[in-house]
Amino acid sequence: MAEKLEDLNLPMTVVTRIVKESLPEGVAISKEARTGLAKAASVFVLYVTSAATNIVKNNKRKALTGQDVLEAMKDIEFDRFVEPLTEALEHYKQAVAARKSGAGKKKEDVEDVEMVEDE
Numbered sequence: 001m002a003e004k005l006e007d008l009n010l011p012m013t014v015v016t017r018i019v020k021e022s023l024p025e026g027v028a029i030s031k032e033a034r035t036g037l038a039k040a041a042s043v044f045v046l047y048v049t050s051a052a053t054n055i056v057k058n059n060k061r062k063a064l065t066g067q068d069v070l071e072a073m074k075d076i077e078f079d080r081f082v083e084p085l086t087e088a089l090e091h092y093k094q095a096v097a098a099r100k101s102g103a104g105k106k107k108e109d110v111e112d113v114e115m116v117e118d119e
Contacts, residue, residue: 009042
């Protein structure tokens with residue numbers, strides 16, 4: 001668990017990058033606004049995590065999954081985000097699978113190489 005309350009905050013660099021990508025070009029955001037967004041996002045993540053943890057405990061499981069987070073979003077009445085989050089979760093799973101199959105191919109390619117000794 002976190003030693004200090006600040007340890008639970010999202011990294012400011014990540015929040016800044018997300019905010020900059022979300023804003024139209026030419027729009028700036030103050031440091032205070034970024035800090036406020038970072039704290040609000042951290043509280044939201046903790047709230048959703050708490051709701052998802054309750055679902056896991058009620059189902060007598062130990063591992064929290066993406067599906068638990070989606071169910072928690074419904075429970076805390078953020079239904080409108082469930083569909084986009086489901087799509088994002090599917091894209092993530094596909095990216096992980098592609099990465100794993102890509103790593104496997106490289107390994108197979110290396111194994112197919114024959115060693116030829118010079119005579």
